[in-house]
Amino acid sequence: MADKLLITSSPHIRAAKTVRSIMLDVVIALVPASVAAVVFFGVKAFGVLAASTISAVLAEYLYEKAVKRPVTVGDLSAVVTGLLLGLTLPPAVPLYVPVVGSAFAIVVAKQVFGGLGTNFVNPALAGRAFVLAAWPLHVTSAWLNPLTMDAATGATPLHAFKGGQAAGSLVDLLIGNRLGSLGETSAIAILLGGAYLLMRGVIDYRIPVAYLGTLGLGVFIFGKPGALFQGDPLRGILLGGAMLGAFFMATDYVTSPVTPKGRTYMGIGAGLITLLIRYWGDYPEGVTYAILLMNLATPLIDKFVVPRYYGYAHDVAARRKANRAGGELS
Amino acid sequence: MNKRSLIGEFTKGLIEENATFKAAIGLCPTLAVTTSLVNGFWMGVAVVFVLTFSNVFVSILRKVTPDQIRIPVFVILIATPVVIVELVMRAYLPAMYQILGIFVSLIVVNCIVIARAEAFAYKNSPLRAAFDGLGVGAGFMIDLMLIGAVREFLGTGTLTVGSMVLPSKPLFEPMSVMLTPPGGFITLGVLMAVLNIAFQRAAAKRAKTVS
Numbered sequence: 001m002a003d004k005l006l007i008t009s010s011p012h013i014r015a016a017k018t019v020r021s022i023m024l025d026v027v028i029a030l031v032p033a034s035v036a037a038v039v040f041f042g043v044k045a046f047g048v049l050a051a052s053t054i055s056a057v058l059a060e061y062l063y064e065k066a067v068k069r070p071v072t073v074g075d076l077s078a079v080v081t082g083l084l085l086g087l088t089l090p091p092a093v094p095l096y097v098p099v100v101g102s103a104f105a106i107v108v109a110k111q112v113f114g115g116l117g118t119n120f121v122n123p124a125l126a127g128r129a130f131v132l133a134a135w136p137l138h139v140t141s142a143w144l145n146p147l148t149m150d151a152a153t154g155a156t157p158l159h160a161f162k163g164g165q166a167a168g169s170l171v172d173l174l175i176g177n178r179l180g181s182l183g184e185t186s187a188i189a190i191l192l193g194g195a196y197l198l199m200r201g202v203i204d205y206r207i208p209v210a211y212l213g214t215l216g217l218g219v220f221i222f223g224k225p226g227a228l229f230q231g232d233p234l235r236g237i238l239l240g241g242a243m244l245g246a247f248f249m250a251t252d253y254v255t256s257p258v259t260p261k262g263r264t265y266m267g268i269g270a271g272l273i274t275l276l277i278r279y280w281g282d283y284p285e286g287v288t289y290a291i292l293l294m295n296l297a298t299p300l301i302d303k304f305v306v307p308r309y310y311g312y313a314h315d316v317a318a319r320r321k322a323n324r325a326g327g328e329l330s
Numbered sequence: 331m332n333k334r335s336l337i338g339e340f341t342k343g344l345i346e347e348n349a350t351f352k353a354a355i356g357l358c359p360t361l362a363v364t365t366s367l368v369n370g371f372w373m374g375v376a377v378v379f380v381l382t383f384s385n386v387f388v389s390i391l392r393k394v395t396p397d398q399i400r401i402p403v404f405v406i407l408i409a410t411p412v413v414i415v416e417l418v419m420r421a422y423l424p425a426m427y428q429i430l431g432i433f434v435s436l437i438v439v440n441c442i443v444i445a446r447a448e449a450f451a452y453k454n455s456p457l458r459a460a461f462d463g464l465g466v467g468a469g470f471m472i473d474l475m476l477i478g479a480v481r482e483f484l485g486t487g488t489l490t491v492g493s494m495v496l497p498s499k500p501l502f503e504p505m506s507v508m509l510t511p512p513g514g515f516i517t518l519g520v521l522m523a524v525l526n527i528a529f530q531r532a533a534a535k536r537a538k539t540v541s
Contacts, residue, residue, distance in 0.1 A: 134505035
């Protein structure tokens with residue numbers, strides 16, 4: 001009889017959400033950006049995305065087989081990692097770049113640290129950071145002109161923008177008619193995906209809003225060389241990879257803070273670091289390292305941003321007084 | 331603890347008490363100089379020489395060394411072969427000395443050398459200490475050459491063995507990151523994981539066949 005009585009700790013009500021359903025939502029949210037990439041950059045873009053996604057799944061499967069762990073390919077997290085990595089790469093990279101990047105992301109950044117849920121940085125960004133360090137030339141110059149799909153020479157619009165030059169019309173930036181990595185060019189496609197995730201409750205608005213807000217404000221203040229408060233915040237946000245990073249990478253559950261306030265801090269921190277790298281660093285864009293650095297800071301943020309207990313007073317002084325009095329404070 | 335044979339003192343340093351992959355000590359030169367197979371080889375040679383002689387010296391003087399000041403005594407005993415290696419290298423292999431530079435002098439405070447002096451040579455006879463030094467040194471040399479070979483091959487696309495370059499043309503685009511410190515950490519970590527899994531599986535298999 002005793003084993004009929006089931007004693008478990010809360011929570012007792014379970015939502016229908018699983019890892020798989022959440023990851024599926026993220027994949028769905030990435031569809032507009034992927035489609036935009038293929039429309040603008042053609043079959044090469046498709047090749048890069050397919051190579052990164054397939055090799056991410058394959059790497060996960062092979063690694064888990066090799067170390068005799070349960071195969072978790074079915075939870076789709078490897079698909080998300082691979083797809084995200086592919087979207088951060090330029091369209092004309094040789095295909096071994098996404099393949100090696102995905103394998104590194106899955107094996108070194110994720111599985112070695114225990115798999116999904118215990119990785120300390122976003123795997124897709126770790127993979128991108130690795131290929132960026134391994135083949136810097138490919139990852140920062142293999143651009144294609146949108147629609148015509150011929151090899152582009154010269155700087156990206158972000159580069160021109162930082163130099164204080166014009167950087168394309170806002171319409172082009174919104175639909176994605178510009179040079180750039182696969183997933184970062186079309187702002188509308190990213191916003192569509194982001195809106196879907198927000199609507200489904202998969203991500204918290206705080207990180208993207210704080211991230212892009214901080215970045216926009218910073219670009220407004222420092223964006224124009226030689227003059228303060230004359231930058232163009234809108235182009236500052238639309239150019240480069242900030243949109244993609246803010247909605248899809250910085251919001252990764254495993255590597256972002258759990259508290260609402262902590263998430264705001266993470267967004268602000270990522271915005272500041274992006275700004276620092278863009279305007280005062282050597283690299284053309286700083287989104288990758290900004291988010292990776294904030295991933296590393298996440299445990300610290302979680303440690304110091306402790307939410308107020310339910311039923312306790314805002315006011316620390318009042319709480320102390322209540323404690324001294326030995327009474328309860330309602 | 332029953333004593334091993336002299337051969338056993340030598341072979342234990344190769345796998346069982348491997349400095350880099352088992353004990354994870356002496357990692358500073360391991361990461362710094364292993365950008366190529368040749369660098370790893372010469373650094374390994376230097377350490378084998380120093381470790382063997384420092385072990386012998388420490389062992390010979392172990393009964394007259396006061397316990398309280400044994401570490402300073404070790405350092406002086408280690409410094410002697412280090413200076414010899416340094417001067418010989420500077421005279422006969424100036425190019426290699428340029429590359430290894432400070433890391434040759436730093437063998438004085440290398441924790442493998444001090445660890446073997448403290449943990450083994452100080453308690454054992456000179457002959458045993460010599461075999462221990464040779465074994466641990468050889469193990470360390472193999473580790474350095476292995477890491478160096480992986481990093482050189484991935485980082486430059488070729489492998490230079492003696493005067494031969496294999497293959498003559500890179501088969502793939504070299505990954506420049508492998509020649510940088512992060513590449514060193516990644517190589518070390520991956521090799522450590524793979525080799526330890528292999529050692530464990532081999533040990534498990536041996537245990538099964540014995541029982």
